[in-house]
Each structure stands twice: as C-alpha cells, then as structure tokens.
Amino acid sequence: MNIPHGATIPLSLNTVTVKERWGLADCIEGCARHAIPGISPWRDVLHAMGVQAAARRIRDAGLVVTGLCRGGMFPAADPAGRAAAIEDNLRAIDEAHALNARCLVMVCGGLPPGSKDLPGARAMVREGIEAILPAARAAGVTLALEPLHPMTCADRSVLSTLGQALDLCDRLGLGLGVAVDVYHVWWDPDLEQQMRRAEGRIAAFHACDWLVPTTDLVFDRGMPGDGVIDIAAIRRMAEAAGYNGFTEVELLSRRWWGEEPDHVLAVIKERHAKSS
Amino acid sequence: MNIPHGATIPLSLNTVTVKERWGLADCIEGCARHAIPGISPWRDVLHAMGVQAAARRIRDAGLVVTGLCRGGMFPAADPAGRAAAIEDNLRAIDEAHALNARCLVMVCGGLPPGSKDLPGARAMVREGIEAILPAARAAGVTLALEPLHPMTCADRSVLSTLGQALDLCDRLGLGLGVAVDVYHVWWDPDLEQQMRRAEGRIAAFHACDWLVPTTDLVFDRGMPGDGVIDIAAIRRMAEAAGYNGFTEVELLSRRWWGEEPDHVLAVIKERHAKSS
Numbered sequence: 201m202n203i204p205h206g207a208t209i210p211l212s213l214n215t216v217t218v219k220e221r222w223g224l225a226d227c228i229e230g231c232a233r234h235a236i237p238g239i240s241p242w243r244d245v246l247h248a249m250g251v252q253a254a255a256r257r258i259r260d261a262g263l264v265v266t267g268l269c270r271g272g273m274f275p276a277a278d279p280a281g282r283a284a285a286i287e288d289n290l291r292a293i294d295e296a297h298a299l300n301a302r303c304l305v306m307v308c309g310g311l312p313p314g315s316k317d318l319p320g321a322r323a324m325v326r327e328g329i330e331a332i333l334p335a336a337r338a339a340g341v342t343l344a345l346e347p348l349h350p351m352t353c354a355d356r357s358v359l360s361t362l363g364q365a366l367d368l369c370d371r372l373g374l375g376l377g378v379a380v381d382v383y384h385v386w387w388d389p390d391l392e393q394q395m396r397r398a399e400g401r402i403a404a405f406h407a408c409d410w411l412v413p414t415t416d417l418v419f420d421r422g423m424p425g426d427g428v429i430d431i432a433a434i435r436r437m438a439e440a441a442g443y444n445g446f447t448e449v450e451l452l453s454r455r456w457w458g459e460e461p462d463h464v465l466a467v468i469k470e471r472h473a474k475s476s
Numbered sequence: 477m478n479i480p481h482g483a484t485i486p487l488s489l490n491t492v493t494v495k496e497r498w499g500l501a502d503c504i505e506g507c508a509r510h511a512i513p514g515i516s517p518w519r520d521v522l523h524a525m526g527v528q529a530a531a532r533r534i535r536d537a538g539l540v541v542t543g544l545c546r547g548g549m550f551p552a553a554d555p556a557g558r559a560a561a562i563e564d565n566l567r568a569i570d571e572a573h574a575l576n577a578r579c580l581v582m583v584c585g586g587l588p589p590g591s592k593d594l595p596g597a598r599a600m601v602r603e604g605i606e607a608i609l610p611a612a613r614a615a616g617v618t619l620a621l622e623p624l625h626p627m628t629c630a631d632r633s634v635l636s637t638l639g640q641a642l643d644l645c646d647r648l649g650l651g652l653g654v655a656v657d658v659y660h661v662w663w664d665p666d667l668e669q670q671m672r673r674a675e676g677r678i679a680a681f682h683a684c685d686w687l688v689p690t691t692d693l694v695f696d697r698g699m700p701g702d703g704v705i706d707i708a709a710i711r712r713m714a715e716a717a718g719y720n721g722f723t724e725v726e727l728l729s730r731r732w733w734g735e736e737p738d739h740v741l742a743v744i745k746e747r748h749a750k751s752s
C-alpha cells in the first residue's frame with residue numbers, strides 16, 4: 201500500500217479526552233488555540249452549554265463537528281426502559297442535526313442488568329436502531345455504529361466487531377455507517393477484510409492506544425504512540441476504503457485527565473504529526 | 477436444542493484455581509476428597525512435584541488429566557527466543573504424554589516486547605505450532621489451541637477467536653484441536669457458527685464467569701454463576717458439536733485465591749451441579 205500521509209490528515213478533539221478540566225467552551229477555544237480543526241462533543245458538555253449556543257460557537261470557531269457522542273444504549277430490562285432509550289436517541293439525532301455533525305456515534309449498550317441473554321440484547325439493539333433510523337434519515341444524520349472492544353460486551357456494547365456492525369448496516373440499509381476506533385478493533389483477525397468491506401461506510405475514525413499493561417477496562421487508554429496499536433496501518437486501511445476524513449483522538453484515561461489540558465492537546469498534536 | 481444435562485457432565489479442577497494455597501499433591505488429594513474426577517495441572521506445580529511422580533500419583537488417584545497448561549508463547553523478539561520457546565514446547569509435549577493428558581493447552585503468546593507487528597506475531601505462532609506438531613503427533617498429544625479474550629492480545633495471545641483457531645487447524649492438519657473457554661469466547665457474535673464448525677475438534681471445555689464490573693484484565697474471573705455468561709448454552713453448543721468430555725473450572729481470581737481451597741472446591745461442585 202502506498203498512500204501518502206502527512207499533514208493531510210485533519211485532527212479532531214473528542215471532548216472526553218479533557219473532560220475532568222474543560223467544559224465545551226474551553227474545548228472550542230482550545231481547538232482554536234492549538235489549530236485543531238475538528239471537535240466531537242459528548243452530550244453532557246453539550247447540554248451544559250445548550251445545543252443552540254454550542255452550535256453557534258462551534259460554527260463561529262470554524263470547527264467541524266466530526267461526531268456527537270453518543271447515541272445507543274438500547275437494551276433495557278423492560279419495554280419502558282427501551283422506549284426511554286429510543287426517545288433519548290431521537291433527541292440525540294436532533295442535537296447532531298443542530299450541530300451539523302458528521303455522524304451520531306452509536307455505543308449500542310450491553311446486557312440489561314441481571315440478564316445473560318446476549319442474543320436478546322443484540323435483538324434489542326437492532327430494534328432500537330430500526331426505531332430511530334427513519335428520524336435519522338429525515339434529519340440527514342448518519343448513525344455511526346461503533347463496535348466496542350469485547351471486554352465491554354457485558355456493560356457497554358454487545359456490538360463487538362466491525363463485521364457485526366457491517367452486518368447491521370447491510371440489514372437495515374441507508375443512513376447507517378460505522379465508527380472505527382482503533383482501540384476497539386485492532387486485535388481483530390478479520391480486520392483487514394472487514395475494513396475493505398466497510399468501503400464507503402466509515403463515518404468516523406477514532407484513535408488512542410492500547411497500553412501494556414492495561415490496568416483498567418475503561419479508563420486506561422493510551423496516548424497514540426504510547427501503546428502497541430499500529431494506528432497508521434489501520435488508518436491506511438480506512439483510506440483504502442475511501443475514508444479521507446478526520447482522525448479523532450478520544451482518550452478515556454485517568455492518567456491524562458490529571459494533566460493540564462493545553463499540555464494534553466500539545467501532545468496529541470505532536471503525536472498526530474508524527475504518526476500521520 | 478434438547479440435549480439432556482445433569483450429573484452426566486464430568487468435572488475437572490484446573491490447579492491454577494487454588495494456586496496460592498495448594499501444590500499438586502494437595503490438588504490431587506482435594507479432587508479425591510471432593511469426588512472431582514478430572515484434574516488439569518499447570519506446569520509450575522507439575523515441575524515442583526516431578527513429572528513421573530505426578531503421573532503416578534494422578535493415576536493412583538484415578539483422575540483423568542483433562543489438559544496440561546500450557547504450551548505456546550511462541551512470539552519472541554529474536555530467533556533465539558523463538559527457538560527457546562519451541563524447545564520448551566517440546567518438553568511440554570513430553571510431559572503431556574507422560575501424564576496421558578487429553579491435550580496440551582496452547583496459550584499462543586502476544587506481541588514481542590516493543591513490537592506493533594500483529595501479523596508478524598501471528599506468523600510466529602503459526603510457525604511455532606508447525607515446528608512442534610510432528611512431535612505432538614508422534615507422542616499422540618493433541619495440541620488444543622485456546623483462543624484468548626481479545627483483551628489479552630497484546631501480552632498473552634494473538635489468537636483471539638475460535639474462528640481464527642479453526643483456521644489454523646484447517647491449515648495445519650491432524651494433531652490440532654481447540655480449547656473452548658467460555659470466558660474467552662462468550663462475547664463472540666460468530667460463536668454459534670464457529671462452534672458448529674468445531675465439530676469433532678473440541679479438545680477441552682473450560683468454565684468460569686465474566687463479572688460485572690470486571691476490575692482486572694487477568695485476575696478477576698468469576699465463579700461460574702456469579703457473572704453474565706450463559707455457560708450452559710455454550711456447553712450445549714459444545715455437545716451439539718460432539719464434545720462430551722469434562723467441564724474444567726479454571727479461575728484466575730484474587731478473590732477466590734484468598735479463600736480456603738476446600739471451600740472453593742465445594743462451591744465449584746455446587747455450581748457445577750446446578751448449572752449442568
């Protein structure tokens with residue numbers, strides 16, 4: 201493969217990366233200060249600012265919203281819980297539309313509390329997506345199904361592989377895409393084949409790194425370059441599949457949450473320049 | 477599916493389950509005391525007793541050796557390291573033969589230190605297995621390839637899925653089988669299909685449970701029944717694929733290592749009777 205890299209890959213900041221110290225206004229200003237052209241807000245910081253105000257400030261700052269995090273979390277123990285999840289997802293679609301976000305990132309949800317019924321939870325995910333897809337299509341919001349690492353299967357996402365996400369895309373049709381986060385897919389022996397299959401359907405590309413050792417199942421993601429993931433190789437697969445969009449850095453890390461955010465952004469910029 | 481269950485599933489104790497307090501002699505006596513008909517030693521406790529003495533005592537106690545843990549760990553940074561791994565695996569084959577073990581469980585190894593070359597590590601695994609397979613065949617020892625949970629990909633096993641293990645079986649031929657540990661495979665959206673494909677090739681069936689939350693990537697496995705894995709459903713898949721052997725309980729758990737081993741064995745027996 202011989203795709204040229206370099207300064208051509210635009211960078212986006214996922215707000216969770218600095219969530220302990222910065223609200224959305226700080227993130228918007230921080231992106232401008234560090235010349236980071238993309239931003240991907242989580243809904244908690246978005247709601248804190250207000251959706252319309254946020255849309256205006258992000259637009260005024262000239263930032264692209266590479267995604268809104270997150271929709272999903274469909275499985276629930278009872279029909280009322282599942283209906284509430286669908287309602288919340290419809291609000292998220294409206295918010296993604298208001299932000300002109302490239303996609304709404306879907307973290308689909310784990311097993312309902314006390315359940316061991318994995319096929320049942322997967323059916324709830326499929327039904328949830330089916331229920332909101334007409335609204336997403338009407339709003340022009342791409343739902344980016346994000347397979348999450350299998351270690352999150354019980355409590356965050358029964359959608360575990362890119363192949364499984366693409367099966368859902370095939371089944372449910374237009375309006376769906378996938379969010380490829382290298383942290384969640386790097387280990388997959390089927391990755392190359394599924395990335396080819398994802399051609400034209402990659403709506404987001406997320407980067408962080410797998411640390412050795414990893415000391416926490418959720419909050420120990422590594423800064424790109426500090427771990428073992430060949431991020432550049434996976435990015436090349438995405439580009440070969442037609443994706444030329446942003447690389448969004450999304451770190452859930454107690455270690456980096458403890459650092460001064462301007463320093464975190466500087467390190468992200470440096471690593472991104474080095475790896476891309 | 478309507479396969480009868482009950483007292484018909486024989487139980488085996490993997491020695492790592494009580495490793496903090498019991499050596500191999502204690503485990504052999506404990507199995508006899510608790511009427512557990514199978515045992516699966518790790519090589520550290522085996523070496524501490526001596527292979528010939530262990531083989532004799534296990535035979536005298538009337539126990540079936542459901543597996544020897546473990547061979548594998550092939551990837552290394554240099555040829556000398558890879559050759560040393562192969563030598564060690566040849567010794568493990570001799571030991572499994574001496575114990576009349578149903579299989580040698582293969583934990584294939586992660587990335588060499590400092591490497592991000594996952595395809596390269598997988599090639600080292602394949603080459604390592606190819607190198608030892610003639611000796612395994614000659615000794616009549618089945619090499620049971622154990623896919624490990626993707627969260628172990630960096631440091632323990634680049635063999636992550638049952639499908640990948642069966643691809644290796646297909647490619648390398650006779651003398652290979654798979655070890656199905658529910659902890660490692662329960663999340664896999666392709667599990668049912670791959671379990672069918674595994675027909676006649678399941679050499680071992682391991683059980684423990686996935687806890688919510690899981691607080692450690694290695695040492696927080698749950699006692700069967702304490703987590704979210706539908707162990708009985710996966711066991712039924714194994715039986716539909718022709719496996720009628722032992723269920724081996726293998727717990728790596730700081731919590732259970734702190735308990736009195738006779739209590740641990742009693743709980744295992746009780747849970748096994750309930751779930752099978």
